[in-house]
Amino acid sequence: MAFVVGLTGGIGSGKSAASAWFESQCIVVVDADIVAREIVQKGQPALKDIHQAFGDWVLQADGELNRRALREHIFKAPEARKVLEQITHPAIRNSIIQQLAQADSPYAILVSPLLFETNQHELTQRTLLIDASEELQILRASQRDGQNEEQIKKIIAAQMPRLRKQQIADDIVLNDGHLDHLYQHLQPMHEKYLAMALKKQS
Numbered sequence: 001m002a003f004v005v006g007l008t009g010g011i012g013s014g015k016s017a018a019s020a021w022f023e024s025q026c027i028v029v030v031d032a033d034i035v036a037r038e039i040v041q042k043g044q045p046a047l048k049d050i051h052q053a054f055g056d057w058v059l060q061a062d063g064e065l066n067r068r069a070l071r072e073h074i075f076k077a078p079e080a081r082k083v084l085e086q087i088t089h090p091a092i093r094n095s096i097i098q099q100l101a102q103a104d105s106p107y108a109i110l111v112s113p114l115l116f117e118t119n120q121h122e123l124t125q126r127t128l129l130i131d132a133s134e135e136l137q138i139l140r141a142s143q144r145d146g147q148n149e150e151q152i153k154k155i156i157a158a159q160m161p162r163l164r165k166q167q168i169a170d171d172i173v174l175n176d177g178h179l180d181h182l183y184q185h186l187q188p189m190h191e192k193y194l195a196m197a198l199k200k201q202s
Contacts, residue, residue, distance in 0.1 A: 003107040003197035008115035009130035011155050012141035014175035018130045019111045021186050028103035032112035039091040040065045046091040107197040117160050129169035
């Protein structure tokens with residue numbers, strides 16, 4: 001198993017830009033959001049379990065998951081979220097573990113917006129927080145996703161508070177909005193993780 005660095009940050013913090021930079025350095029990146037989509041694809045055991053738990057309405061005519069209907073249902077019925085998470089979280093975790101085990105770079109990155117909330121940090125040896133002010137988060141997320149400020153504030157409120165993440169992350173990179181600044185901060189982190197991974201191997 002490779003040395004694993006958990007990469008996290010709130011909505012609009014610049015996680016994606018940071019993980020893309022690590023990929024450009026030939027580091028294997030496993031993205032929890034992508035895994036979460038993969039495990040509920042047609043033919044996957046988790047989708048069958050969701051169908052069994054909720055009924056036919058969760059499937060579209062083509063047999064794919066009706067994400068929108070499920071999202072709206074969970075929003076109205078919080079206990080349904082627990083049922084869904086009991087199905088999806090173990091499947092996501094297993095898939096992440098498998099993909100990290102196959103990583104062939106000196107170390108691997110696990111990108112997850114809910115790294116600490118879902119205990120995925122337990123799968124890592126080191127954690128890196130991409131940090132940004134709430135004003136910047138709102139600005140970026142609204143420009144990128146076309147969501148209104150209220151929706152973004154709700155998402156931020158549902159995530160672990162920024163201060164708490166700062167307290168528990170091993171490393172913090174402040175992303176002030178300039179990509180070249182972000183990359184300058186990531187370079188020494190990359191070198192540090194290479195050294196730590198090498199030490200772990202020896």
